[in-house]
Each structure stands twice: as C-alpha cells, then as structure tokens.
Amino acid sequence: MEEQELADRCRQGDNLARKMLYEQYAGQLLGTCIRYTGDREIAQDMLHDGFLKIFDSFDKFTYRGIGSLKAWMERIMINIILQNLRKSDVMKQALPLETSPEAYDEPDAGTIETIPAKVLMQFISELPVGYRTVFNLYVIEEKSHKEIAQLLGINEKSSASQLARAKAALATKIREWMKLNI
Template sequence: MEEQELCERCKRGENYARKALYEQYAGRMLGICLRYTGDRETAQDLMHDGFLKIYASFDKFTWRGEGSLRAWMDKVMVNMALQFLRKNDVMAQAMALEEAPEAVDDSTVSDIETIPQSVLMQFIQELPDGYRTVFNLYTFEDKSHREIAQLLGINEKSSSSQLFRAKGVLAKRVKEWLMING
C-alpha cells in the first residue's frame, strides 16, 4: 500500500490500514525509542504509546508528499521519548564529572566505518541517559544546543558539555572495540 493511501485509510480509522502502518514502521519507530531510552522494554512501551498517539492524531497530519508520513511519525516518537525522559528527569541523572573522559580521542572516520552499525547503536544505547539524549537530539535530530536546552529544560552549556562527554565515551568504546576486533 502506498504511503498516501495508507494515510487516507488511517485517517478514516480503518483497522487494516492501521495494522499495515504498524507493520511497515514499527521497526524504525522502535529504533528511535531505543536510541533515546537505551532500554528495550521501555522503548517498546513508548513505541506502542506512540502508535496510539499517531492513530488518534491522524486528523492533524497533512500529506506533503512521499516521506512526509514517516517524518511526522518520527517526530511523534521523538516527542514521546523526550516527554518520558523529562518526566523521569534524566538530565539530573547524568554521569558525575569525574567519571567522564577529559578529552575526545579522535578516531579516524575509516576506523569507525569498520565497526558494524549495530555495534555503534549499542554503544549509543549504553550511554548514560543525559548523554544519550543530547547526543541523539544533536546527531540524529539535527537540533542546536539552544533547541536542545529548550527541549530538555537545561542551559546551552550543559547541552554542549553533555555532547562532548557523550562523544568522549563513544570514542573510548570505539577505540576499545577496535583494539579487540580490529
């Protein structure tokens, strides 16, 4: 079923279309929720809640061409994850400063490209909540530190610091993985 037809049928509340939408996008939506929560069970709960919100909000969606449905659904899932993280005050649970690496060790891009994507995503999921949230918003959602600060109720310097530390932890993990598997 084409994206536009799927939209129209979901707007009309057709269960077959809702099922098709779920089957087509559940993997991607779970991936988004997992990137933010780092916990499969929580991510699955958020994804299911997100789909309920999507089904209930179809009247607010406007078709803007191929890919617009997916982009809208991505945004709904990111917002669900951020709402969950704000409610659970993850930014207050950030790693203590002394546990964070001081500097980012620059691994070359070619080294990083040898690591399977699933391994890199696992490293991201294992980041402390605050680091992971800022890293995801900055890297995957293309948000500025100002936008991240507004979304999470923190200041811009905190966002920048969290991103720096996230990159440091990831660089260390990449280096360790390369030493073992490279």
C-alpha cells in the first residue's frame, strides 16, 4: 500500500491500516527515539506515546510526496521526546564545566568513516542528555541554535555550549576507540 493511501485509511480510523503503518515505521522511529533518549525502555515509551499522537493527528497530515508521511511522523516523535525533556527540566541539568571541555581536536572525516555506524550511535547515546539532544537537533535535524533554544526553552549560548561539549566528548571517545581498534 502506498504512503498516501495508508495515510488516508489511517485518517479514516482503519485499524488494519494503522497496524500496517506501525509495522512499517516503528523500527525506524524507535531508532530516532533511542538516539534522543539513549535508553531503549524510555524510547519504547516515547514510541508508544508518539504513535498515539500520530493516530490522533492524521487530520493535520498533508501528503506532499514520497517520504512526507515518514518525515511527518518523525517530527511528531521528536516533539513528543522534546516535550518530555522540557517537563523533566533535564535541559537545565548540566555537568560541571571542568568535566566537559569545549576545546578539542576534531578527528578528521576519514578517521570517523572507519568507525562502524553502530559504534558512533553508541557514543552518541552515552552523551549526557542535554548534549545528546542538542547534538541530534543541530547535526542530524539541522536546526539552528536559535531554533534549538526555542524548542528546548534554553538560550542560544547554552545550545552552542552544549553542542561544543558534545563534540568534545565524542572526539575523546573516537580517539580512545581508534587507539584500541586501529
């Protein structure tokens, strides 16, 4: 079944279509949830909440071509996760400055390409939640610091600082991995 037909049938409350939608996209969306939460159990809770929101929101979905359904659902998932982070006020909890330097030697792109994607995703999942969230929004979702600040209820300088610290932490993990594996 094509995306548009699947979306139309979900909008009409067709439970078979909803099941098909879940089966087709749950794995990918769970990956998105894990990338933000760093914890599989929490990610599964967010996935559940996200699908409930998706099923309730089909009247707001407009098909814009192949991939638009997945992109729309991904935005909903990310918004559910960010809402949860704002509620728990986790973005205001920072590590002491001395444990996370902003200055670092960035590994070259060729070095990073030799590291399996699964290892890189593990490194990202191990970041403190604020760093991980800003990193995901900036690097993967391509949001500006201004947009991130608005989404998370923090200021732009805090977003930039958390991104720099995330990159520094990742650079350290990459260097350590390279010493052991190359």
